[in-house]
Amino acid sequence: MMKGPKKWRLFALMTALLVFLSGCGREEISTLIPAGKVAQDQFNLLILSSIVMLFVIVVVTIIYVLAIVKFRRSKVGEDMIPEQVEGSARLEFIWTAIPIVLLLILAVPTVYSTFDLADVTAMDAQNEDGVAENLTVNVTGKLYWWEFEYPEQEIRTAQELVVPTGERVYFNLIAADVKHSFWIPSVGGKLDVNPENVNTFYLEFDKESSELEEGVYFGKCAELCGPSHALMDFKVKTLNREDFDAWVAAMQEEQAAPTETLAQEGQEIFEQSCISCHAVNSAGAPTGFGPNLTTFGDRTTIAGFMEHDEETLKNWIADPQQYKPGNLMPAPEEINNGEPFSDQELDALAAYLMSLKVEE
Amino acid sequence: MDLNKRYTPQTWPDHPETATLEGKNKFVGFWLLLAAETVTFASLFATYLALKDKGPSGMEFSASGLFELPLVFAMTMILLTSSLTSVYAMYHMKNHNFKAMQAWLGITVLLGLAFLGLEIYEFNHYVHLGFGYTNSAFSSAFYTLVGTHGAHVVFGLSWFIALMLRNAKRGLNMYNAPKFYLAALYWHFIDVVWVFIFTVVYLMGVIG
C-alpha cells in the first residue's frame, strides 16, 4: 500500500531530472555541458549573469504584481482620481545606482575573460629544437566543408578535426570563398572565418570523444553562407596525446593500396574521375579543390551530416546536389564522360572510399 | 503669403530667409539635411581611408604616384572663390538688391562650371592611365568619394540656374528668398567637403 505513492514520487523525481537533463541538450553539442576550459569559462559567465539577471527580474516582478493587484479600478473605485505624483529624486538615484553596481559585477570578469580568451601569444612559442610547443591547426572554411591543415606535422584532413586532449590547441581561420563561422558549442564559443583576414584563437579539449554516445563532438558553421549553411557540419575527434601522436604518424605515411578486388576497381574509377579534386594521401598533399579523403573510412559521417554507410555514400556520389544544395561537387555526368556512374561503378567507388583508413 | 507684395530695401526684413514659418522650417530642415549629408561623406571618407592603395596583388597605382597637386590646387582655389562670390550674392539678397545678387550668382555658377570641367579632365586623365572605376578597391573608393562630391556640385549648379531663371523677371520676395539662401548654404557645404577631400585624398595621398 505504501509503496505506490513512494514509487510515484521517485518516478516524478526521475521525470523532473530527465526533463532537466534534456533541457541541457546533447553532450556532443550543448554549450550547457562544457567540455573544455573555454566553454567552461563561458558557462560560468552564463551562470553568473543569469543569477544577476534573475535578481533584477525578481525585483521588477514583485513591484509589478503588487502594483497591478493593489491599484486596479475595481479595488480603488470608479471615480477615484489618484494623486498626480511628479517623481522622486531619491528613487531615481536608487534605480540608477543599483544597476550600475550590478553591471560592475559583470564588467570585471567580462574584461578579464575577453583578454584571456584572446591570448594567443603562446602560439609561436618554440622549444630549443625550433619545434612549436603547441599544436596549431589551420582551418579553411569552404562552401559547405572544412579543411584542417596541421602545418607543423605537414598533414591535412577534412570534415573531421582530430585533436589531442588536455592541452591548448591554436587555430588559424580563413575562408576560401564566403564568410563562415567556426563553432564547436560544447568546447568553446565561435569565431568568424573571414575571407580577408586570418582569425586566431585557442580551445582546450578535456575529454576523449570516444566516451561520448556518438564518439565525436559536433561542430557547426554559424554564419549564413548559402543554401546548405545548415549542413556545413564537421565532427571533432579528441584523442589522448599518445593516440594523437599515433594518428599523426599514420597520417604522415604513404597510404597502402586496397587489397580487395572491388575496392581496387573503385580505385581505378577514382583515379580517372575524382582524383583531380580529392587527394587520398595526407602527407604533403596540396590544398585540393575538394576535401582530402585520406581518413574517409574512419569518419562518422558522409558529407559532414549523413549516416556513414555505403548506401548513403552511393546516393551522395550519384547526386550530390540533392543532399547538399549548392555544393561544388560535380554531378557524375560531368566527370564520367557524360554518363552517370553505373551501380557496379558506385559499388566499387564506395568499397574503395570505405577502405581509406588510417586508424585500426 | 502674397507674391505681389513689393518690398524696398527699407521694408525688407533683416533675415528674409527665416522671416516666415515656411522659411524657418526650410532653414531648420536644411541644416538637418546637411547633418545627414555630413554622415554620408564621413562614411565615404572612412571607406576611402580603409581602401586607400588596396587592390589586386601587383597593382601599379598608389595615391602618392597618381595624384598631381597643381591641378587639384587650382580646382580648390576656384571652388573656394565661388564660395566667396556666393557670400556676396547673399549679402545683396539681404539688402534686397536683386540685380547684384543675380550677377554674383552668375559668377558663382561660372566658377562652379570651371571646377567641374577640371574635375572631368582629371578623371579622364586617370582613366587614360588605366586607373578605371573597376580597376581596384582603391579606384572604386576614390571615384565614389570624389564623384559623389562632383554630383553634389552638379546638383548645386542646377539649383542655382533654375532659381535664377525662374525668378529673373519677378525679383525677390518672401517666397523665394529662403530658396536662394538655402542654395547658397548648400554651396558652402559642398565647398567644405571639398576642403576635406583636398586634404585627406590629395595632400595626405601625395605626402604619405
Add this chain to the structure above:
Amino acid sequence: MSSNSQKKGFGATIWDYLTTVDHKKIAILYLISGGFFFLVGGVEAMMIRIQLMKAGNDFLSAGTYNEVLTMHGTTMIFLAAMPILLAFMNAVSPLQIGARDVAFPFLNSLGFWLFFFGGIFLNLSWFLGGAPDAGWTNYASLALASEGHGIDFYSLGLTISGFGTLIAGINFLVTIINMRAPGMTYMRMPLFTWTTFVASALILLAFPPLTVGIFFMVFDRLFGANFFDVTMGGNTIIWEHFFWIFGHPEVYILILPAFGIFSEIFAIFSRKRLFGYTALVFATILIGFYGFMVWAHHMFTVGLGPTANAVFALATMIIAVPTGIKIFNWLLTIWGGNISFTVPMIYAVAFIPSFVAGGVTGVMQAIAPLDYQLHDSYFIVAHFHYVIVGGVVLAILAGTHLYWPKMFGTMLSEKLGKWTFWFFFIGFHLTFFIQHFLGLMGMPRRVYTFGADQGWDLFNAISSAGALLMAIGILILLVNVVMTVMKGERVGNDPWGDGRTLEWAIPSPPPFYNFAQTPLVRGLDPYWIEKMEGNKEGMVYAEPLGDIHMPNGSFIPFVISLGMFIAAFGAMYHTDGHAWALPVLIGGLAITFGSMLVRSLKDDLGFHVTKEELIADNERIQREARALEGGKKGGLK
C-alpha cells in the same frame, strides 16, 4: 479645395489619398500599407516555423528557406514595424504639440510614397526570379556571391524606401522644433512626441551609413566596383560596420516610439501623470545617444581584437541603466494609480515582463566572451524577438487599439481585442522562450533544417505550436477591424475618458485643419489640466478665430517615387544586357528629376480656410457631437 467630410465617390477617395498631404491621411496610408506588409512578413514567419516544426522537414527547399528568412526580417523591420510606427507618429505627434500639420506636408507625402514603392519593388522579387537570400543583414561576401537579382531587389528597394524614411525623420524633427503651440515647451511635450523626436534624430544620423553601404553593394554588383571584392583589395568587414552603425540605432528607432506609446498608455489608464517625466525624457535621449556607440557588439566574433570587444562590451552594458530607469518609472506610474484594464493597458502591462526578459538577455550578450557562444545561435533569435515582438509589436497592437478611435472615429471591439491579446501573448512566449534553450543547446540560427541526432526536435515543435497561436491572434484582430469598420459607430473627442494630451481635446477624427484655434498649453498633460479645472470649452486658446493657411494636395510625390521605382528596374536589368534597360533607367530618372523641377518652378502657396467656413464647420461638429450624445442616451434605455 476644402475637404469637408462629405461622402465622396470611390474614385474621388482614391485620388484624394494619392494626392493628400494631410498628416492624418498619410498616417492611414502608412497604417494600411505597413499592416499589409506585416501580414506578408507574418506568413513568411509561419513558413519558417512550419519548416522547422520537425527534424529533416522538406516543406521548403534550402534556397527558398533562405529567401523566406531574409524577406521575413527585411519586411518586418523596414516595411512593417517602422511604417506602422510612422503611422502613429503622423497621426498623433502633430496633434500632441498643437500643430495644424507637419512642417513639410509635401515631403511627408513624398516620404510615404518612396517607402511604398521601395517596399513593392522589394517584394516583386518573389515574382521576378527570386527574393534576396543573404539574410536581412546581407553580409557582403555572401551577397556578392548570390546569383540572380534577389540582392539587387534588396539594395535598390531599401535605397528607395530608405530615402523615404530619412525624409520622414527630418520632417518630424522640424515639426517638433518649429511648430509647437504656445506654451508647449520641450519639457511639456508628451512622451510619445519626445520619442518621435529622438527616433527621428536617430533616423537622420543612422540611415546615411546604410545608404552608403547599400550604394557600395549596388556599385559592386551592377557596375563592377570592388568595395567588397577581396581579390581586388576590397574588404567585407566594411559592410558589417556600416550595416551595424545603422542597424543598432535602428533597433532604437523602433523601440523608442514603442516606449512612447506605452508611456501614454500607462498615464491614461492609471489616471496618473507619468512618474519621473524628466527622468524618462533624459533616459530617452541617453538611449538614443548610446545607440551610436555600441554597434560592434553585433560583431564580437568578427575578430576585432580583445580591446575593441572589451570597450564595446562595457559601452553596451551602460545602456541597461537608462532602460532600467524607464521600467521603474513606469512601474511607479501605475503604483498608486487607478488602473483600468482596457486592451491597450493589457498590452502595456504585458510589455513590462516581456521586455525585461528581452533586456536581461541583451545584457548577457553584452558579455563578449559569453557572446562567443550565444552569437548567431537561436539564443539571439529568442533575444531579439523578445525585444522586437515583446516591445515593438506589442506597442503596435496597443497603439492600434489606443489610436484607432482618433484615426478613424470608431472603436475596436474590446472583447475581440482581449482574445487577440491572449492568443498572441501566450503564443509569443511559447514560440520564443524555448528558443533561448535551443541556442544554448548548440542550434545555430538561419538553418533551414536540423538532424534528428542533435536533440532539438521537441523544443522546435513547441516553438512552432506557439507561432500558430500568434497567427490566430492576428486573424482575430483582422476580424475585429472588419467588424468595426462595418459597424461604423462614431465616438467623441475623448473615447477612453481619461485622455490627458491635446489630441483628445479635438474631434475623432479631427477636422483637416486640426485646431480651429491654436490651443494655449499651460503645463504637462494640458487637456487633463483643463478637465480637472472644469473648463467646459475643453481648452484655452492662444489666438482668436481667424483664417487658417493650409497646403494644397499634390500628385507630384507619387510621380517622383514612381520614377525612382522605374529607374531601379532599368539599373538592375542593365547588367543582363537588355537593350531596353538603359532607356528605362534614364526615363525613370527623368520622371523623378523632371517632376522635382516642376515642383520647384511652380509656385504652390496653399489656400486659406476662412473664418466663416470654420464657424460653419464647427457648427457641424457640435451637431454631430450632440447626435452622438443623444444616441448614447438612447442606447442606455
